Each structure stands twice: as structure tokens, then as C-alpha cells.
Amino acid sequence: MTVQQIAHPGLALSYLSPPAVVALPAAERSRILGCVLYSADPEAARQLHAHGVTHVPLSLLGAGSAVCEVWTGGECASGEQGGISFRHDGEWLFGRMVVSEQSGLAPSMRVAYDRMLDLLEAQGYRTLLRIWNFVPSINDAGAGEERYRQFNRARHESFVDAGRSLADNVPAACALGLEGTAFPVVYFIASRGTAVPFENPRQVRASAYPREYGDRSPVFSRACLAESARQRMLFVSGTASILGHATQHPGDVVRQTRESLVNIDALLATVAQSEAGRRIGAQDLAYKVYVRNATDYPRVREVVQAAVGAGARMLYLQADICREDLLVEIEAAGGVAC
Numbered sequence: 001m002t003v004q005q006i007a008h009p010g011l012a013l014s015y016l017s018p019p020a021v022v023a024l025p026a027a028e029r030s031r032i033l034g035c036v037l038y039s040a041d042p043e044a045a046r047q048l049h050a051h052g053v054t055h056v057p058l059s060l061l062g063a064g065s066a067v068c069e070v071w072t073g074g075e076c077a078s079g080e081q082g083g084i085s086f087r088h089d090g091e092w093l094f095g096r097m098v099v100s101e102q103s104g105l106a107p108s109m110r111v112a113y114d115r116m117l118d119l120l121e122a123q124g125y126r127t128l129l130r131i132w133n134f135v136p137s138i139n140d141a142g143a144g145e146e147r148y149r150q151f152n153r154a155r156h157e158s159f160v161d162a163g164r165s166l167a168d169n170v171p172a173a174c175a176l177g178l179e180g181t182a183f184p185v186v187y188f189i190a191s192r193g194t195a196v197p198f199e200n201p202r203q204v205r206a207s208a209y210p211r212e213y214g215d216r217s218p219v220f221s222r223a224c225l226a227e228s229a230r231q232r233m234l235f236v237s238g239t240a241s242i243l244g245h246a247t248q249h250p251g252d253v254v255r256q257t258r259e260s261l262v263n264i265d266a267l268l269a270t271v272a273q274s275e276a277g278r279r280i281g282a283q284d285l286a287y288k289v290y291v292r293n294a295t296d297y298p299r300v301r302e303v304v305q306a307a308v309g310a311g312a313r314m315l316y317l318q319a320d321i322c323r324e325d326l327l328v329e330i331e332a333a334g335g336v337a338c
Contacts (some may be wrong), residue, residue, distance in 0.1 A: 022243035034094030039066035082115035138177035173220035174238030177320025197221030233335035
């Protein structure tokens with residue numbers, strides 16, 4: 001059964017139940033760039049293992065215990081390089097990797113990011129659009145430093161050594177916590193086309209964060225607009241209750257949710273000012289909402305529905321956010337035909 005769907009030419013996103021993924025006809029499976037299973041149920045992961053699904057062990061909030069995030073494109077080919085599995089259709093590439101922490105989080109993530117950037121160069125998909133990072137115990141201290149800061153150091157240094165900018169042409173991204181797993185999970189989308197990164201006028205760009213947040217700045221744009229001959233696809237990074245660079249409304253999940261939505265509205269307005277032709281609006285987007293504490297889900301859902309409408313395409317997940325004082329984070333993706 002289709003839970004949610006964005007249907008338009010080129011890259012497309014659907015949310016499907018695991019049985020629906022298994023039942024897809026061969027012709028439709030051949031167009032799958034990537035499939036990500038969100039579920040805390042190990043049995044759901046075992047059932048889909050043979051289908052090349054990336055498992056992110058997060059609990060769904062609301063109805064159901066498992067959902068698949070399915071990205072489709074044209075007729076796809078598969079490959080593997082440096083421990084990264086990928087599929088591509090000549091225009092878009094979806095890659096996924098599970099990262100061993102044998103050498104520690106920062107060194108292991110540094111190797112993983114180096115290999116990801118090498119892959120994009122080798123395959124000719126140099127425009128990195130969106131990265132999802134899931135890091136076990138992201139707020140815990142390890143090796144004398146919070147694990148999120150360790151991750152940021154690895155990502156930052158990998159981009160620098162690859163000759164990539166830390167501020168311009170950087171992808172949209174998020175970093176969330178995982179529990180019950182020993183391995184970070186990363187998946188990403190890149191293209192051979194062009195893209196425009198966007199910053200939020202209400203927030204300091206990540207590359208300019210003060211050192212109080214770590215000795216290496218995060219590397220991401222607030223949103224990334226991908227453009228091809230057939231469509232324009234917008235990726236909105238994980239967005240939280242941050243004004244400037246500071247967390248707003250600590251301990252108040254309702255006000256944090258409202259602030260996050262105001263930030264997304266400001267970002268969409270900034271994107272709209274630069275767009276020619278049909279604009280990408282809230283009605284074109286599917287949202288994913290990460291909630292730190294499951295007991296906050298009803299209040300978060302009420303605020304989100306009041307802001308974007310009860311019919312909006314939403315997926316709610318329980319996850320730790322990259323800062324301990326953040327209780328909710330919201331991301332979005334969607335596009336329109338040219």
C-alpha cells in the first residue's frame with residue numbers, strides 16, 4: 001500500500017509498506033534508485049534484506065511499525081565501490097553505506113566520507129545534493145568529545161582534503177541519533193546536473209558557527225535545489241528551533257516545533273525569490289519529523305498539522321537530535337516538473 005507519494009518526471013519519492021515493496025513488479029523494481037527501511041523491528045529488516053534495502057533502526061510514531069522510503073528514477077544500474085553500494089540512472093545516483101567503528105567514530109567516518117567523495121568523482125555524479133547521517137548515541141561523549149562533534153570533524157576534513165568548499169555548493173544534510181545498533185548508517189543522493197544551495201536568513205550558515213559548537217564546523221546548506229531538463233527537486237535539510245546559531249525554547253517541544261516550521265517557511269520564501277517558472281511550495285513537499293521523546297509526538301503532530309494541513313504528507317520518527325537541547329527536527333523533499 002502506498003503511504004505517501006510524490007509523482008513527477010525524473011526523481012521521485014514514495015513511502016511504501018514493506019509488503020508493497022516486496023510485491024512491486026520487476027519493471028518497477030528496475031527503476032528503484034534506493035530503498036530505506038525505517039523500523040525498530042528486526043524482523044522487518046530480515047524480510048527485506050534480499051531486496052537491497054538500507055535499514056535505519058528508528059521507531060515510527062503513530063500508525064504502523066515499518067515504512068520504506070523509496071527513491072525512483074529511470075532504468076537503473078547497480079555498482080559498488082569502496083564498500084558503498086549504489087544505483088544510478090544516468091542522471092541521479094543513490095548511495096548507501098554502513099560504517100564500521102573499529103578505529104573510532106571520527107577516523108571511521110573520515111574514511112567513509114573520503115570513499116563517498118571518491119565514488120562521486122569516479123562515477124561522474126559530482127553534484128552532491130542530500131546526505132542523511134545516522135550516528136549511534138550521537139549526543140554521548142566519547143574520546144573526550146561529543147560524538148556529533150567527532151562526526152563533524154571527520155566530515156569537515158574530508159571536504160577540505162577533497163578540495164570541496166565548506167560554504168558554497170554544499171549539500172543539504174541531517175545528522176540524527178540511533179539506538180540499539182553499533183554501526184552508523186549513511187545514504188545520499190547526487191546528480192550530474194546543477195544545483196543551487198540556499199541559506200536561511202534567520203540562521204547563521206553552518207560553516208560560520210562559532211567554536212563553542214566544535215573546532216570543526218558542520219558542512220551543509222539549509223536547502224539544495226537540484227535542476228535537470230525535466231524537473232526541479234528541493235531538499236530541505238533537517239531544520240530545528242535555531243535562531244542565528246542558538247537553540248530557542250529549551251524544554252518546550254511545542255514552541256520548538258513552531259520555531260522549526262517558521263524556519264522552513266523562511267527558507268521556502270528565500271528559494272521562491274530565486275525561482276523562475278513554477279515554484280516549489282509546501283504542497284509539493286513530503287515531510288519527515290524526528291521527535292526526541294515519543295511522548296511528545298501528539299503535541300508535535302498537532303502543531304505540524306495546524307501549520308501545514310492535516311492532509312500534508314508526513315512521516316514521524318523517534319530519534320535523538322544533534323544537540324541535546326533540541327527536541328524536534330523537520331526535513332522535507334519534493335519537486336515539480338519543468
